[in-house]
Amino acid sequence: MSQNYETVIGLEVHVELATASKIFCGCSTKFGGARNAHTCPVCTGMPGTLPVLNKKVVEYAIAVGLALNCTIAKESRFDRKNYFYPDNPQNYQISQLYEPLCRNGWVEIETEEGMKKIGIHEIHMEEDAGKLVHDDEMGCSIVDYNRAGVPLIEIVSEPDMRTSEEVIAYLEKLRLFIQYLGASDCKLNEGSMRADVNVSVRKQGDTVLGTRTEMKNLNSFRAITHAIAHERARQIALLENGEVVIQETRRWDDAKECSYAMRSKEDAQDYRYFPEPDLLPLEISEAWVETIRAAQPEFQTQKARRYETEYGLPAYDAQVLTNTKALADFFEATTALCGKPKKVSNWLMVETMRLLKAQEMEAHQIRFSPEHLAELIELVDTGVINSTVAKEVFEQMFAEDIAPRAYVEKNGLGMVNDERALRMAVEQVIRENPQSVEDYKNGKERALGFLVGQTMKLTKGKANPGTIHQILKEML
DSSP: OGGGEEEEEEEEEEEEOOOSBOSSSSOBOOSOOSTTOSOOTTTTTOTTOOOOOOHHHHHHHHHHHHHTTOEEOSEEOOEEEEOOOTTOTTSEEEEOSSSOSEEEEEEEEEETTEEEEEEEEEEEEEEOOOEEEEETTTTEEEEEOTTTTOEEEEEEEOSOBOSHHHHHHHHHHHHHHHHHHTSOOOOGGGTSEEEEEEEEEEETTOOSOOOOEEEEEEOSHHHHHHHHHHHHHHHHHHHHTTOOOOOEEEEEETTTTEEEEEEEOOOGGGGTOEEOTTSOOEEOOHHHHHHHHHTOOOOHHHHHHHHHHHSOOOHHHHHHHHSSHHHHHHHHHHHHHHOOHHHHHHIIIIIIHHHHHHTTOOGGGOOSOHHHHHHHHHHHHTTSSOHHHHHHHHHHHHHHOOOHHHHHHHTTOSOBOOHHHHHHHHHHHHHHOHHHHHHHHTTOTHHHHHHHHHHHHHTTTOBOHHHHHHHHHHHO
């Protein structure tokens, strides 16, 4: 029966901006630190304090708006959103409701049916709230205002998505744009990017939207995918049983794989919005917008296309390397040093990504330097080490950023090029493996590969496999 229903999904994505200070005061935005260390009278809502708008916040918000094809408002205003909660020190949040900074944008995502445009209703600026730390042992909750006043943009989509796959593609596209701009690191695990997911269902063919529910602050793609599937099933079950879906805010429990109601969904009037009296209207000149537009970076799509034409990389390589800005930057820096783009690409896409995955790391956490990767590639190309030793050296470099040449010299890993020593090793392998020798002479080519492997093992991987292959054929 669920096939008779269509899922309609819209997202409200909150992104913490990468400014050094908060949106309305000079306190640090650095993640972590002792509780309430990054606070002042302004961001803790003390009476008589006045906010001062951080210009960099506006610049980042405009840059994101331009990247997402939005219209930038010439005049923008802040409003007060009034609500009472322990982590909200002022008992209101400075946000934008009536005149947001950016409107009517879109991004394109790739789906199984082809490219699809997802509408951006608006992007507005606001301040973040604090954080409640629940201490089960003490039986209390402690408030930490370090995050209070950290600048946010909220990107509100149109209800244009129909599947969790489209939602993830949309979020990945947003993250790429924002990371390339340097506007945020978009780390879901640290909360610098988080999504509220609005879900409703309706019968296939219906044009009227169903009643939506909102799931708050989902901070992983896995949680988002599971939450959408669960909520779709829950709403369909209600409708099939003749019940109604209640418009409400729900919280997703990742451990229990289910959601539960937090509160009935509020409308704007419930927050008693009114214009923020302590901040003047924000006037955005065309010249300022054009200055920000001119400074926009090369984004992923353009960069991938350039990698194909300028570096001669396959489309797949170009796509993978540009999927994170950190990896793209690392590739370009290393290629500039050694001039061997395909070999740099191979090391990054195979060994680097294998170890990143094994250690559950992201590309921005790579410890080794472009200089050391370029040096390793040069050691292989000049025959100082072979590919087997290179992988061993790379693993050490990945872990500790060791200098490859110095490590090779210190550990005696240089390639054995003494032909007399190699011939002696080959002779020993031939003596010890008479059956493989016989198999080769009887036409089994695979036996030669085995003998090459045994010789490499005898030389502790330091011989040139090509040279070993030639000597073996000669002797056999």
